[in-house]
Amino acid sequence: MVWRGLVDEQQLPEFAKTQLYEDFVFQQDPESLMLEYMVPGVSGSVKPGERRFNWLWYLKAAPGPELDAVLTDNNGRRRSHSIPPGTLAAGQEAYIREMAEQLVNPAFRELIRQTRDIFVQAILDFQVPQMVFGRVLLTGDAAFVPRPHTAGSTAKAARNALSLAQTIDDSGDLDHALLAWQQQQLAEGRRMGDWGVSMGNRIMGIAQA
Template sequence: MLQYMVPGVDGSTARGHRRFNWLWYLKAAPGEELDAVLTDRDGKRRSHSVPPGALSAEQEMRFRQTGAERANPAFQALIENTEDIFVQEIQDLQVPRMVFGRVLLTGDAASIPRPHTAGSTAKAATNAVTLARVLDGETDLARALRIWQQDQLTQGMQMSQWGIGMGNRIMGIAQH
């Protein structure tokens, strides 16, 4: 579980006007358990997330009760003071290529590392900076993009694998 400050509703970053954003990684087994978590208060099974205010009453109660039993007092207060809890499934994405003629995939469009890597922004910036470097003064655009793509695919895969391994250790999931 972690929390960090974000700007307030009015965009203010002044002390006392910011908000807390928090997240809690909890396991839900594929199948019945995950289906229950992703089924909203109207009985609709959501594909990947349940938006704020739509969590089923049963799941919200279960979540809040688990927090009361397991979280430290600071996180208990965050949970208690959150009106609309939402749920998002953690997914992994790596594309087999990033270059499609004159179209390039960068950032999370190319690979999505687990949130606990805190690496998406740095990965997107690296995609852009390395692209600028490889294109600087290059006359063979196709060659430059092949080199860039291979390097960025490798780095994206490494970050994704690191995040998966870290997540599995955090969640107590056996490594194979």
């Protein structure tokens, strides 16, 4: 699971801002990875003083009661894969805030303290066996969703598009070009997916199958 939050740039105390400002900062511990980076403000502004700090904290949740508790919102609804901002159950909010007080460094602790609406997402693996359906193609995360640790989704989507253009340009037969493109992109998608799973397992201390 990844626990997440956003904090307005002006809202963070100076001591924490100094340690995090415009840097990609990590804290890694056994079975835990936390990171932060700056993103545009609510209005889309990227001007200094108008941006936000975006933080993510990866933690495990065992299938069954533990995972069900994380994914059950404040109305008692068990959601499939995420808890949106403003709907986190009180018990889960208390849990993650207490974890932060005990485990994270002072700057990250302040990020969580200043976050009004914490939200949660399950980390999912997704791969398709086919990307070409006549003249309809699956690209980007519609075809393969790698672990976020790869930081590769955008590059993967761009690679799909660039490779498609090149393959079509190099071939005089569109159907042949699409099948050749599919074979290549399926292999690359599987490699990135497998790499992400391996990386995530190492971070979370999960034994390799």
